[in-house]
Amino acid sequence: MTDRAAKIRLFVEAPLQAGAEVPLSQPQAHYLFSVMRREAGDAALVFNGRDGEWLAEIVRAGRRAGALVCRERTRAQERPADLELLFAPVKKARTDFIVEKAAELGAARAVPVFTRFTNAERVRPERLQAIAIEAAEQCGRTSVMQVAAPRRLDELLDGWDPARRIMFCDERMTAPSAAAALAEAGPGPWAALIGPEGGFAEDEARRLRQMPCVVPVTLGPRILRADTAAAAALTLWQSVLGDWR
Amino acid sequence: MTDRAAKIRLFVEAPLQAGAEVPLSQPQAHYLFSVMRREAGDAALVFNGRDGEWLAEIVRAGRRAGALVCRERTRAQERPADLELLFAPVKKARTDFIVEKAAELGAARAVPVFTRFTNAERVRPERLQAIAIEAAEQCGRTSVMQVAAPRRLDELLDGWDPARRIMFCDERMTAPSAAAALAEAGPGPWAALIGPEGGFAEDEARRLRQMPCVVPVTLGPRILRADTAAAAALTLWQSVLGDWR
Known part of the structure; x- marks a missing residue:
């Protein structure tokens, strides 16, 4: 997994755990692959508001779709102040x-x-x-x-x-x-x-x-x-x- | 002097004291007379950063120029925190x-x-x-x-x-x-x-x-x-x- 300097951080809907596949929305795929020029093997951070933050690896990169796989939890889930x-x-x-x-x-x-x-x-x-x-x-x-x-x-x-x-x-x-x-x-x-x-x-x-x-x-x-x-x-x-x- | 509800407040360059005439810049005259529809006899607040804030009366109102006269000091000059x-x-x-x-x-x-x-x-x-x-x-x-x-x-x-x-x-x-x-x-x-x-x-x-x-x-x-x-x-x-x- 290639660890580029400026880590991209994405909010996703899917559940996050080790090995879980995370599909990207069309705008996210466009941003990650067309704008930021990331490709399969590159890393990104993902969070969903429930399962903390994960370092994930891009496993599929298309123009309108793509997916990552969670590799390692980088931060526990925080609860915001009430x-x-x-x-x-x-x-x-x-x-x-x-x-x-x-x-x-x-x-x-x-x-x-x-x-x-x-x-x-x-x-x-x-x-x-x-x-x-x-x-x-x-x-x-x-x-x-x-x-x-x-x-x-x-x-x-x-x-x-x-x-x-x-x-x-x-x-x-x-x-x-x-x-x-x-x-x-x-x-x-x-x-x-x-x-x-x-x-x-x-x-x-x-x-x-x-x-x-x-x-x-x-x-x-x-x-x-x-x-x-x-x-x-x-x-x-x-x-x-x-x-x- | 007519005291309209929403008082307009203008920064001006001229010295301010009782009776002093305050010329308006072209954009100020446009704003006051064309946009806000104020006219001679209406009041506005003016300040110049040196002489406090003054209630002033519009004495001339043209499309591109105008003037006010200071009537009463409404606030002393403050010094901002350093x-x-x-x-x-x-x-x-x-x-x-x-x-x-x-x-x-x-x-x-x-x-x-x-x-x-x-x-x-x-x-x-x-x-x-x-x-x-x-x-x-x-x-x-x-x-x-x-x-x-x-x-x-x-x-x-x-x-x-x-x-x-x-x-x-x-x-x-x-x-x-x-x-x-x-x-x-x-x-x-x-x-x-x-x-x-x-x-x-x-x-x-x-x-x-x-x-x-x-x-x-x-x-x-x-x-x-x-x-x-x-x-x-x-x-x-x-x-x-x-x-x-």
């Missing part, structure tokens, strides 16, 4: 960015949330899921962030599990600083909630502040764009309560 | 993003740095400066992040002021966590250094680790893209040592 990102979709490029960053920053799940002032085109969860998979391939996760179907904020809060705290990224400077508030609240299941560029409606913010599981936090004195706020909130969560400690 | 971002340029959209995020996250200065493995097209500092100005208008800064001319990493380090600490975002997981390392190192002039997607060359990393002013930090167990790493590093700096405390 951290969700609830985000109001914004413009397409910035929404893509939010999903990519949430995946890189180790969130388990991202939920597009329509708030009163959300002013976005239709959200396509399959497209966002593909971005989350690509980010997992790139950043070395063995898990894939799940992108949920869009929800309305009021409906989401109606059925909210009170055991899951909500880091509510409030735009009012009166909320405590995020790092201090997270440290005081402590570990457990969490969600970070990021509003749309127009902010939350007053009644939405009031309802959130009245829920006992909600932890209002401020992200500094400047008005952050939604994508910046999402990256900052997840960074601080990982730093205080997650795997950056 | 924090620089040194970043290896990446692809265009991601480089733009790095600059926008650095401005929103309150950096004083951004310096494009060419490292050994930097693989980027030409950098245009004027274009990046325009992005930093737009971000300042949007996020409410009264200062503007300065975008410096690109430098080579080795030359930059040759003339480095040892009083300015460098938060070196090392990809090795052996470095201490960023929040802990920053808290231990404490306040003062700082720079955050983000490498290119290919990482630093071994001799670059060795040189950095040998400099007494360099504080190596890790940004968690996943491989972050350069734009994510920049946003995360500045977020943690502001949270531990800056104006998010």
Whole structure:
């Protein structure tokens, strides 16, 4: 098996164990063989979100299909932190960015949330899921962030599990600083909630502040764009309560 | 003076004081009068990076020119934290993003740095400066992040002021966590250094680790893209040592 310098890392659906054959999708075969010029005998890393990461050998390489065989497990399966990102979709490029960053920053799940002032085109969860998979391939996760179907904020809060705290990224400077508030609240299941560029409606913010599981936090004195706020909130969560400690 | 709901905020060059007339650039006049449909008598906020923020009244509105007059100072001039971002340029959209995020996250200065493995097209500092100005208008800064001319990493380090600490975002997981390392190192002039997607060359990393002013930090167990790493590093700096405390 030829071990090229820049190892390609692919998310696959098939079960992974020693000797298991892993079929490639048509886009994966195109990428691996036509774009990256890999061939039979070359190595790649594969993961499926369940069985860890495996070093695999290309055993068939065609223009539209191909297969690898798992040779050796390189990493155990990790479980991501129990951290969700609830985000109001914004413009397409910035929404893509939010999903990519949430995946890189180790969130388990991202939920597009329509708030009163959300002013976005239709959200396509399959497209966002593909971005989350690509980010997992790139950043070395063995898990894939799940992108949920869009929800309305009021409906989401109606059925909210009170055991899951909500880091509510409030735009009012009166909320405590995020790092201090997270440290005081402590570990457990969490969600970070990021509003749309127009902010939350007053009644939405009031309802959130009245829920006992909600932890209002401020992200500094400047008005952050939604994508910046999402990256900052997840960074601080990982730093205080997650795997950056 | 008519006070419309969504206040427009403009960066201008002119000195600002009560009664001072502020000429608009052609793109500003186009934006204010043709795009946003503002007219004489309407209000806008202006700042120039030196004299704080002023509520100003439109006194002349033409298709390609116009002027405002300062009425009332709304905010004192702030000085940004003495924090620089040194970043290896990446692809265009991601480089733009790095600059926008650095401005929103309150950096004083951004310096494009060419490292050994930097693989980027030409950098245009004027274009990046325009992005930093737009971000300042949007996020409410009264200062503007300065975008410096690109430098080579080795030359930059040759003339480095040892009083300015460098938060070196090392990809090795052996470095201490960023929040802990920053808290231990404490306040003062700082720079955050983000490498290119290919990482630093071994001799670059060795040189950095040998400099007494360099504080190596890790940004968690996943491989972050350069734009994510920049946003995360500045977020943690502001949270531990800056104006998010």
